[in-house]
Amino acid sequence: MKTTLTRRRILRALSGAVAGLLSLAASRKAKAAVQKMLVASHTPKGYDPTKHKWLMALDVERCIGCGLCVEACKTENNVPLGPNYFRTWIERYVITKPEPGSGELRGEVVVDSPNGGMHGFPSSLVPKEQILKSFYVPKLCNLCEHSPCSQVCPVGATFDTPDGAVLVDPKYCIGCGFCIQACPYGCRFMNPITKTAEKCSLCYHRITRGLKPACVEVCPTEARVFGDLKNQAPDDPIQRFLGKNKAAQSLKAHLGTGPRVLYADLDKEVR
Amino acid sequence: MQRPRIPPQILRLLVLTIVIVTVYSIARYFLTPQSFGMYGWYRAVALDEIAARPTTYAGRKACDECHSEVVQRLAKYEHKSVSCESCHGVGQAHAENPDVAVAKLTYSHCVRCHEADPARPKWLKQVKSKEHYTGQRCTECHIPHQPNEVP
Numbered sequence: 001m002k003t004t005l006t007r008r009r010i011l012r013a014l015s016g017a018v019a020g021l022l023s024l025a026a027s028r029k030a031k032a033a034v035q036k037m038l039v040a041s042h043t044p045k046g047y048d049p050t051k052h053k054w055l056m057a058l059d060v061e062r063c064i065g066c067g068l069c070v071e072a073c074k075t076e077n078n079v080p081l082g083p084n085y086f087r088t089w090i091e092r093y094v095i096t097k098p099e100p101g102s103g104e105l106r107g108e109v110v111v112d113s114p115n116g117g118m119h120g121f122p123s124s125l126v127p128k129e130q131i132l133k134s135f136y137v138p139k140l141c142n143l144c145e146h147s148p149c150s151q152v153c154p155v156g157a158t159f160d161t162p163d164g165a166v167l168v169d170p171k172y173c174i175g176c177g178f179c180i181q182a183c184p185y186g187c188r189f190m191n192p193i194t195k196t197a198e199k200c201s202l203c204y205h206r207i208t209r210g211l212k213p214a215c216v217e218v219c220p221t222e223a224r225v226f227g228d229l230k231n232q233a234p235d236d237p238i239q240r241f242l243g244k245n246k247a248a249q250s251l252k253a254h255l256g257t258g259p260r261v262l263y264a265d266l267d268k269e270v271r
Numbered sequence: 272m273q274r275p276r277i278p279p280q281i282l283r284l285l286v287l288t289i290v291i292v293t294v295y296s297i298a299r300y301f302l303t304p305q306s307f308g309m310y311g312w313y314r315a316v317a318l319d320e321i322a323a324r325p326t327t328y329a330g331r332k333a334c335d336e337c338h339s340e341v342v343q344r345l346a347k348y349e350h351k352s353v354s355c356e357s358c359h360g361v362g363q364a365h366a367e368n369p370d371v372a373v374a375k376l377t378y379s380h381c382v383r384c385h386e387a388d389p390a391r392p393k394w395l396k397q398v399k400s401k402e403h404y405t406g407q408r409c410t411e412c413h414i415p416h417q418p419n420e421v422p
Contacts, residue, residue, distance in 0.1 A: 027300070034301045049310065049318060064391050066384045068357050075361055076327050092390050120383050124390065134390035159313035169317035205324040214328045220353040220384060221395070 047208045052163040053229040054202055056216070057241045057248065057262040058138050060270075062223035065090055065136035067117040069215035069224060074118070076203060076214035083115045085189050087200040088140040088215055090117030094126050095133045095269060106132055109269045137263070137270050138224065140215075141166060141187045141200035142251055145258025149179035149188060149199075158197065164229075164260070165202045173197055184255050328356050329366040337369065341416055348419045349396075358415065381409040 073079065073088045096107035110126060117136070124134065147166050150158045157172035158179055168179075173196035180188040180197055188199045203213035207226075211217070216226040227238025242248070245264035252271065253259060263270070277285075306315035334355045335342045345351060356362050360374040387397040404412065414420055 031301050032305075047322065061392055064384060064395050065388070068383075072328060072356075094390065120386075121388065121390070123388060128389050131389050135392070136390055156307070156313040159311055159317075161318060162310050167317065167321055169314055169320075171317070171320070172314060201321060204318070204321045206326055206328075208322040209326070211326065211328075211330045217328050217330055218354050218357040220350075220357050222352050 049161055049163040051230060054164045054207060055143070055227060055229055055238055055260055055262070056140065056202065056213070057225040057238060057245075057264065059223045059225065059241070059245070059264045060135055060137055060267075061265040062221045063090070063136040063138055064221055064223070065092060065117060065121050066220065067120045068218040068220065069138060070116050070118040072214040072218040073200075076206070077201070079198070080192055082192075085191070085198075086116045087187075087198065088116075088138060089113055090121075091137045091139060092117070092121055092124070093133075093135055093137060093267065093269060094124055094131055095267075096126055096130050097132045106269075133267070135267065137266075138215075139185070139187070140261065141202075142185050142257070142259035142261045143202070145260060146256065148182040148184065148257055152178040152182045154178065158199075161204075165204055165207075166199065167201050167204060168197050168199060170194060170196045184252055184257065185259075325363075327361045327363050329361075329363040331355055333366040334362065336366070345416050348417045350416065350418050381413075381415075 067090060070086065070089055073086075074081065077087060079085050079087055091111050091113045094110040094112075096110070098104040098107045107130075112121075112125075114121065121136075124131070126134075143164055143166060144160075147160055150160055150166060153159075154176065155172050155174055157169045157174070158166065159169070160166050175190065175195045175197065177190060177197065180190060183199075188197055190196070191198045203211075203215075206213055212226055213224075216224045222237070225237045225241045227236045227241075229238065232239050241262070241264065245262070248262040248264045249266050250259040250262055251266075304314045304316065307313065309315035310318075331342070331354050338355075342355070345353075345355075358376065358380060362373055364371045365373045382400045385396065385398055385400075387399045391397055409415075
């Protein structure tokens with residue numbers, strides 16, 4: 001078999017190329033139509049995620065364990081009321097006095113969080129005389145720099161945004177639950193109604209509108225501090241926090257997930 | 272001389288592979304969202320969708336519009352760090368339409384922050400509600416927006 005360049009062959013190749021080019025435009029239209037069917041698009045607002053870097057910090061010494069933040073979080077974000085579903089919660093640490101003569105500096109560490117502290121805390125089971133130290137620690141997503149939860153997501157439904165939040169795209173989440181197991185802080189749960197993974201979104205719908213996250217809004221003692229690292233006003237709460245608490249720590253930093261949420265006055269027993 | 276021929280089973284495999292790759296590429300082309308990869312390995316419009324959710328807490332600034340007198344009074348006293356909505360509950364619906372009443376406050380909401388508890392920091396003024404003037408509502412003696420004024 002020999003290949004020769006006949007007029008017929010050239011014409012055929014040319015018309016094929018033209019048809020290909022035409023179908024490219026048509027396919028683009030078809031693609032847009034398919035996309036429209038799959039996801040309704042929203043018009044972007046005047047908020048540029050690359051121009052912000054949000055951070056939350058917690059002052060343990062100022063938390064009074066009222067639980068308003070937990071309640072506000074559930075109300076604001078439609079989180080189911082059950083005791084297993086929390087985007088943020090409060091833990092009460094009670095460190096008892098050591099057994100006399102044991103040579104230890106501290107006794108047992110008792111941690112409790114009845115219903116996440118949502119309705120405040122009942123009086124402690126440990127009698128007052130035996131308590132060496134006791135305090136409340138609010139917990140939430142630690143906004144990891146290298147978040148393990150978004151690394152394990154098989155469908156790109158959870159991700160680190162340029163402005164510092166870690167979000168879940170409920171339309172793409174398939175509910176496999178890998179991210180819930182990957183989070184070393186236990187900050188994720190499966191929403192029993194939508195059957196998708198859920199977590200603290202830093203109230204993304206509020207911060208993009210210039211409001212504070214719901215938990216920060218209702219916190220009566222400024223134990224929760226929230227601000228933008230990229231647009232710092234001189235009286236920015238996060239700036240004041242960083243100036244005052246040079247030794248602020250993050251939780252489980254040794255895991256290498258790069259947790260960004262900072263805790264001031266953190267006891268070494270807190271994990 | 273005869274050219275070396277491709278065995279038919281390999282040919283079939285080849286054709287099948289090409290078909291699968293083509294179908295996959297076409298499906299991928301159609302199903303990948305436009306904004307995928309704009310910021311990373313995800314759909315960037317998801318950010319806008321999440322940002323479009325409605326709010327229920329209005330924030331202190333919203334109350335200032337109509338209750339500026341209360342806001343200013345509160346700012347002068349010890350409850351200055353306490354947000355209106357910490358005590359009065361969600362207020363977005365009320366702020367948009369004042370006919371929607373805010374929740375009625377119960378007696379227990381003061382105790383939620385002021386009940387004595389060893390886990391509470393020392394700087395917070397705490398009372399034992401069982402010993403502190405029982406039988407009367409807190410607001411009979413204390414003005415909630417001016418807690419410093421001791422009756």
